[in-house]
Amino acid sequence: MKFEIRGDPHKNPYVKEIMEISGQNIFKCYQCGRCSAGCPMAEFMDILPNQIFMYLQEGDAESILSAKSPWICAACFTCTVRCPLDIDLAAVMEAIREIQLRKNRDYIDPYSVDERDILPPIALVSNFRKFTP
Ligand code: SF4
Ligand code: SF4
Numbered sequence: 001m002k003f004e005i006r007g008d009p010h011k012n013p014y015v016k017e018i019m020e021i022s023g024q025n026i027f028k029c030y031q032c033g034r035c036s037a038g039c040p041m042a043e044f045m046d047i048l049p050n051q052i053f054m055y056l057q058e059g060d061a062e063s064i065l066s067a068k069s070p071w072i073c074a075a076c077f078t079c080t081v082r083c084p085l086d087i088d089l090a091a092v093m094e095a096i097r098e099i100q101l102r103k104n105r106d107y108i109d110p111y112s113v114d115e116r117d118i119l120p121p122i123a124l125v126s127n128f129r130k131f132t133p
Contacts, residue, residue: 009027017095034084041076052093075090108127
């Protein structure tokens with residue numbers, strides 16, 4: 001997928017949309033790194049939680065919308081609790097996923113899952129709720 005973005009973040013439609021959906025002001029973040037330091041999923045992410053804000057503040061929503069990190073985020077709210085500015089990063093991660101899902105894009109194809117026979121149905125259902133529109 002290709003997104004045409006970069007430049008003035010205030011004019012970036014995806015930055016605006018992320019702020020609207022999440023209700024968070026991404027320009028407040030001052031890069032203290034406390035969110036990433038406490039994130040249990042950080043080691044699996046391609047863009048760290050604090051870097052999400054850095055990219056958005058630079059108007060680069062393209063990298064964020066094509067990153068794995070929002071999908072790897074476990075929505076545990078550790079970052080939200082640790083932020084000294086009360087920025088709800090978990091809501092920002094959710095907003096980024098939401099933008100993709102509203103475009104009817106699957107993050108995973110349910111028909112490609114081979115583990116259906118060994119995973120409990122509730123695990124599959126909750127994952128499909130997160131990863132598919
Ligand atoms: S909500 Fe997501 S980004 Fe925040 S600490 Fe948890 S896993 Fe990391
Ligand atoms: S903890 Fe808050 S202020 Fe610090 S880097 Fe993360 S989002 Fe930004």
